[in-house]
Amino acid sequence: MQTRNKAPLRPSTWFARAALPALLAILPALSACAEPATVVPPPAFDEAPGASGPQSIVLAGGCFWGVQGVFQHLRGVTQAVSGYAGGARETAEYETVSTGRTGHAESVRVTFDPKVVTLGRILQVYFSVAHDPTQLNRQGPDSGTQYRSAIFVADPKQREIAERYIAQLDQAHVFSRPIVTRVDPLTGFYPAEAYHQDYATLHPHQPYIAYNDLPKIENLQRIFPDSYQSAPVLVGSAQAGR
DSSP states (O other), rough: OOOOOOOOOOOHHHHHIIHHHHHHTHHHHHHHHHHOOOOOOOSSSSSOOOOOOOOEEEEEOOOOOHHHHHHBEEEEEEEEEEEEEOOGGGGGHHHHHHOSSSOOEEEEEEETTTTOOOHHHHHHIIIIIIITTTTTTTEEEEEEEGEEEEEEEEEHHHHHHHHHHHHHHTTOOOSOOOOOOEEEEEEOOOEEOGGGTEEEOOTTTTTHHIIIIIHHHHHHHHHOTTOOSOOOOOHHHHHTTO
């Protein structure tokens, strides 16, 4: 079931002049009502720091707007692209994926510098801030398999780190419910339409973003202050610089 239309929204003059100030005034209350972050320990098993060359991992955790927004503010991330993973190239299109019948999940390809941030820290942020890994085929107000929790791994090392971390968190009973995050092989990643990229940054006052996603970025800054960067790494900026 699709619970909302995520077509790009353009605030009306009335909204900008009347509703927006009211929304900004209640943002602290919205943050308190949104899904809270869960502080989780770092993985006991991680890759060795300082590996050479960029690496990437594809993460699904509900609507890609918020997941992308979080990782764009994580130091060491060089790019975070919203897209689709888990299905065929032919069905990697928003309206089709939104039917929940393509096998795709809304995902984010996180490219990072392992000299600055490890895969283990990426996953620690993913499990604690970016989404709730105990929700099956849904996330917050959105339901359907396209909003499932999943890690798409590119090699055996990524799989081992992810699976051992999930086992560690479950054994420690960090969450009140079991983790339902799937660890699947990455068979392809397909970038989403341009209007989905950098959405949380470009539309911070859209009610969905203000309620569901800005608190995630605030939690990143609060829980991981040493890893937080105030200026997000935007897809649009990277493309403009080519």
